[in-house]
Amino acid sequence: MRPEDRIVITGIGLTAPNGNTLAEFRKNLLEGKSGVTHFETRFMGEVLAGVCNFDELKYQKKKSLRRGTRAGSIAIYCSQEAVADSGMAFDSVNKARVGVYLGTTEHGNVETENEVHAISKYDYDTKYWSHHHNPRTVANNPAGEVTLNMGITGPHYAIGAACAAGNLGIIQGMQMLRLGEVDLALAGGVSESIRTFGIFASFKSEGALAHHEDPTKASRPFDKNRNGIVCSEGGCVYTLERLPDAEARGAKIYGEIVGHASNSDAFDYILPEPGRQAECMRLALDRAGLKPEDIDILNTHATATQLGDIQECKAVREVFGMDGRTRINNTKSYMGHTMGAAGALELTGNLPAFEDGYAHPTINLDEIDPECRLNNLVANTPEKLDAVNIIMNNSFGMFGINSVLIVRKYQK
């Protein structure tokens, strides 16, 4: 591989229901602190959700908050934090050579629901429909808001890939760097999903919306008594650079993306297919030149639905067996399902393991579902490992879109 094809993570910006910086997020993952809480939503009353509480005015004026969207604000916050974290002199960066690639599960539902609600106050007279609706609902809105906020004149667009979108945003950024389309990629995923009642109502109609008297225990992947998804908002954006560029400026390097894969189940609208998921993991391993036993930590996608967890566990057992060394964990147990942000956030929560050597656990695992048995599933308390050098992240979505990323600790 040419040195310039080696793509590294040099900055991280995030907002999760349990943390607004990587340090805070990681601390809460190691301390088992959930970010799920009660949340009021239109028509449904109180539901459970992962809610972010970052400072929206840190990088935006009130007017741009009013004009834009929640996803746009999340994207701006994460992008600005990533650039600040990267230590690069952004003022002197050629903005025409910066690309913004953000994964979204969905976009526009929130803004459309709000407008329908607004005109309901005027007997549904559409002359009261906002002229802001179109710019708020185009799929590239979150990435576009980043370019306006940061003066970026390179390409920006959304990667729509259901709940695999966070990983695919990162993959897109990596590929554009390798193609020479840009010199800096702001890549990751965002979600404003909890601002629409529809996502809660739809999961409830599917029988897949989590409920529990204690919100912090509602998201319980692999547990026998799991009862569905906790919907959450969030965002995570990386600065991705070519290794020679990062080394030349003496950048801090969180890790190198050494493997990636994406495929489709061609099976069902919502039910995942373990055979294709396993193929996706194997393809990522092959591309990285790795074997399953080389992976130190596998972060699963599992969302705590009855069938989804079982399907992923079948795929993981097929690839990793039941006697390997890989530690397996899950991040949705803390923060629910951050949709378009999930892949990026969940991978990120594990990256500090390269330094601290801990596999964070999956929490809320009181009684394992026999169909979810996995070897070396790290449950409820962190596990200190001898060394962590390679992390794999699964992220899957509706219509059977699968994505896998493998990140290796930086080595020259």
Next chain:
Amino acid sequence: MTREQVRQAILNIISDIAPDEDLASIKDEEKLRDQFDLDSMDFLDIVMELRKRFNLEVPEKDYQELVSMASSVEYLFPRLKDNELVS
């Protein structure tokens, strides 16, 4: 509504759509766009808020009447003077 109430109603609308601006320094005779960070979408917001708050339609050919505070009051006062102050 009195002229002063019409002026205050316009100020209220602008403060909602341009919340970062200090409107205390407004010069009524100068163009709003020269004093504040307002673009065409913001002027559409002013039109929308007049519709919502006062059930008043400003036809597109009259948008230029909203260029300054003074011209806005001049244009809107005859159309709002019989309105009860609702906002």
